Amino acid sequence: QVQLVESGGGLVQAGGSLRLTCAWSGRSTNSAAMGWFRQAPGKEREFVSAITWSGGRTYYADSVKGRFTISRDNVKKTMYLQMNGLKPEDTAVYYCAGRDRNKLEIATEISAFGSWGQGTQVFVSS
DSSP states (O other), rough: OOEEEEEOOOETTEEEEEEEEEEEEEEEOSSSEEEEEEEEETSSEEEEEETTTSSSSSEEEETTTTTEEEEEEETTTTEEEESSSOGGOOOOOEEEEOOTTOOOOOOOOGGOOOEEEEEEEEEOOO
16 A cells, blocks of 8 residues: 655645645555646545656646646655646645556546545635
8 A cells, every 4th residue: 555645735825836745655656657636625626637657748637737747756756746827726635646556657537546645735815
């Protein structure tokens, strides 16, 4: 089992930036794709971004494309989400997720991810 721990959330004004970090431990996820999801109050959890195990391919939801950047460092066992140009509608709890071992390719469905962090709150004020 893999443990995922997010950090880096907080309160920021519209137009500002935050960098989320997801640290993993336990069974290695080096050979698995990972991603970020978010859930706003009263809404369903939604896909934000995903990255292959090598980091060579990334994918973004249309709502964050051009503003967010996903990356990972497999040596440090850490994944990042750099969020620039934040908008009030980005306010949500952000979750780090990992696919099962040897699931190398990007996925966007919640059901494709077997490991989840506890979430970190991002609040963007207008």
